[in-house]
Amino acid sequence: MGTQNRRLGSIRIIDDNLEKLRVSMQMALDSCKTINERRKLGQFSTPTALAHDIVAFGLDCVDTTKNIRFFDPAFGTGAFYSALLQVAGEQRISKATAIEIDPLFAKAANKLWLSHKINIINDDFTTSEPDDKYNLIICNPPYVRHHLIASDRKREIRNKTEDVSGVKLSGFAGLYCHFLLQSIQWMNDNAVAGWLIPSEFMDVNYGAAIKTFLLSDVELFRIHRFDPKNTQFEDALVSSAIVWFRNKKPNNHSVVFSYGGSLAQPQKSITITVDSLKREPKWTRFPCQLQKASKQAAPKxxxxxxxxxxxxxxxxxxxxxxxxxxxxxxxxxxxxxxxxxxxxxxxxxxxxxxxxxxxxxxxxxxxxDCRLNEEEVRARYPRLWQYLESGKDSIATGYLCKMRKCWYFQEQxxxxxxxxxxxxxxxxxxxxxxxxxxxxxxxxxxxxxxxxxxxxxxxxxxxxxxxxxxxxxxxxxxxxxxxxxxxxxxxxxxxxxxxxxxxxxxxxxxxxxx
Ligand SMILES: C[S@@+](CC[C@H](N)C(=O)[O-])C[C@H]1O[C@@H](n2cnc3c(N)ncnc32)[C@H](O)[C@@H]1O
Structure with missing residues (x-):
């Protein structure tokens, strides 16, 4: 026992040093890129302490009789894998696989984790096929908005998502939605997944398909929303939530919604049945609005x-x-x-x-706000005509003006x-x-x-x-x-x-x- 503890102790010291190295590597890689380049690939790393909390929570949810088979489809330099080594220790991990699209990150990560049993693949997750099944997926996927994805690629990704998950996502869904749904084919039965994603899917139209999936196809068991005033990723400008589910058919169970504080010690939390969630269009109400039912009767x-x-x-x-x-x-x-x-x-x-x-x-x-047509303005109001002419090559060619019957007619x-x-x-x-x-x-x-x-x-x-x-x-x-x-x-x-x-x-x- 003593030997075991000493061994675990030494592993953690090594990993702590590795984590420091990983963070400095991440900073060096981030600094090689402009903010726009990073946005295109959603390259915003998870802070060490948060990765640690998330992994610790995930480990409490997996079947403890089994070894860990870990998968991260948007690896970066490996914030979650590093936390996993620290919290679980390498002995508990029987297999680890990761995907990273950016060759710079994949190369750096391969070098960093060379002596560890993890297979880091330099590829696009949305075109990858599973080599195996895993029982723990923890991922901070790229928050790439739909308009930054080229239309051909978007079509392919949407088709793939539908093929593997049966869910047809709207064209407005960001890349992170596809990551979450496509990961299902990498999960074995009862596998646990934790997704650190923008909380907007809980309220907006494109999120409805994800919510249906979470309620009908898998066992959603926890959503924790971080207080937006304590933004986790300062440069990504989104408010985040972590969504936990099991690859298991749901059975009108209950889901814990929590908010603020930390995952382990939230400021507020409530438990809601899946049936109630199916009736609720806006999930960010929870856990703060408990008196929803009485509010419904109130005048609006x-x-x-x-x-x-x-x-x-x-x-x-x-x-x-x-x-x-x-x-x-x-x-x-x-x-x-x-x-x-x-x-x-x-x-x-x-x-x-x-x-x-x-x-x-x-x-x-x-x-x-002139409703006269161009001929009339030209003939009767030369000064106004002159002013309108000054906007003809610039303002008149803008999207809104071009769509109007006459480019300067305003909505009434x-x-x-x-x-x-x-x-x-x-x-x-x-x-x-x-x-x-x-x-x-x-x-x-x-x-x-x-x-x-x-x-x-x-x-x-x-x-x-x-x-x-x-x-x-x-x-x-x-x-x-x-x-x-x-x-x-x-x-x-x-x-x-x-x-x-x-x-x-x-x-x-x-x-x-x-
Ligand atoms: C939000 S970062 C998270 C990185 C790391 N897991 C962490 O938590 O710090 C997302 C990562 O996904 C990578 N990525 C973006 N698109 C990808 C894709 N299609 N397939 C695989 N990785 C992708 C980015 O390069 C970036 O490293």
Whole structure:
């Protein structure tokens, strides 16, 4: 026993030194590349302490009577293998295989782990065929977004994913989704897999197929979401989760959802049955929103408002002008309508108006909104024609302008009664990342806002009781932070966004039938 301990002790010291060497090798390799090169291959390494926690958790989940057969399909320099050597010791590992696409990394890793029993293959995982089956897969796959994958390659990857997992993924799914699904053919029965992936799959449309797979094809048993304020991978700008499942048919079991803190000691956690999860479209609600059922009965914003994204102008610098510039160009306000500055520059939460309905703000901005066709403008408004001509070779060729019947026709958006900033950061856990602005002016807004229009019944009520506007606005700004955050989505570094449909779904504390 004593000899054994001394032997294990010495193994760990060797591996600790190797881990230090691995980290310095990783840093050297990272520094040879630009951030864009690294993004294309999703080259963001797992920090040592996190890799250690993940491996320790995975080892607790595998069948202890069996030796470890380990597989990592996106190896890098081997953060997880290094942790595995430290936590389990090499004796427990009967087989280890890894794949790495980048020859630089594969070569460095092969050199580093030369004296260990691991086979590191320099290849593309999405085109590789399994040489064997494994009982522990731990992977931080490349977070490569769909638009960075060439369309031919994307088609091949999607076909392969469907062939091996039976799941047809949307074209919007990132590479990590394909990694997770394709790995199933490398897992033996009851094998355990831990995937460190962006948590956005839990809420977005393309993630639905992954969630169905996790609930119907395998035994999902734990999802831990890291607090986005403690981003694990600073340069990858995503918020991450670790998803654990077993290659085993599910049997309406329960899944533990945890959040914050660490995998071993989360800040919050709850247990939810697979049946409840099947009914829940947004998994990032868990474990924070336990009173979901009672919230469902509460009135929602959609009962009283229509929500539309503000105008996408096709070129704010060209179409949005300061009043002084309009005058300097010799134009009149006839073809302009007032517009609010973008959310970043608007410090107030209530917009007052002058006698024309123009907002009273330090910066008075106007949107060029001319509905006359080009012949008419050329014939009747030479100054305006001259201005439009100046954008013909640049602005008019942009995607949005090209798609319009006439390149400078703007979407028609009435001045909204209320606007909501559609992305932001909360300054504290209880504060709201989004602001509601009461718009008493005739100004419209750009797509840096969501525009709220009261439905007919509410409009009639407001016409009778104008003070209702202000009451509603104050109530919206006092909404508990979680009622907005539950509907929106969170990105790395705590950036939050809310889309029109999500805003409509926000629960209100009371009905607006005052
Ligand atoms: C997020 S890093 C993780 C590296 C390492 N496992 C870790 O946790 O630190 C993803 C790795 O996958 C590699 N990779 C990207 N595309 C790949 C592919 N199609 N097949 C295999 N490896 C790939 C990248 O070069 C990168 O080293």
């Amino acid at each position: 914003l959609k009962d009283y408002f229509d929500v539309r994204r503000g105008v996408a102008t096709g070129g704010n610098d060209f179409f949005i002008l300061e009043e002084s510039r309009i005058k300097a160009l010799g134009l009149t306000l006839e073809f302009f309508r007032p517009i609010l500055p973008s959310a970043r520059f608007l410090k107030t939460t209530e917009i007052e108006a002058d006698a024309h309905g123009y907002p009273i703000l330090p910066q008075r901005l106007f949107l060029l 958006r009435d001045a909204p009664m209320l606007v909501c900033t559609y992305m932001g950061r909360a300054s504290s856990e209880r504060s709201n990342a989004f602001r509601f602005i009461l718009n008493n002016s005739q100004a419209t807004v750009t797509n840096s806002y969501l525009a709220l229009y009261p439905k007919e019944k509410l409009s009639e009520r407001i016409a009778c009781v104008p003070s209702l506007k202000r009451t509603i606005w104050e109530m919206l700004n006092r909404l508990p932070s979680d009622s907005m955050h539950t509907e929106g989505r969170v990105y790395g570094g705590g950036l939050q966004k809310i889309e029109p449909k999500e805003l409509l779904n926000v629960s209100l504390p009371c009905s607006l039938e005052f």
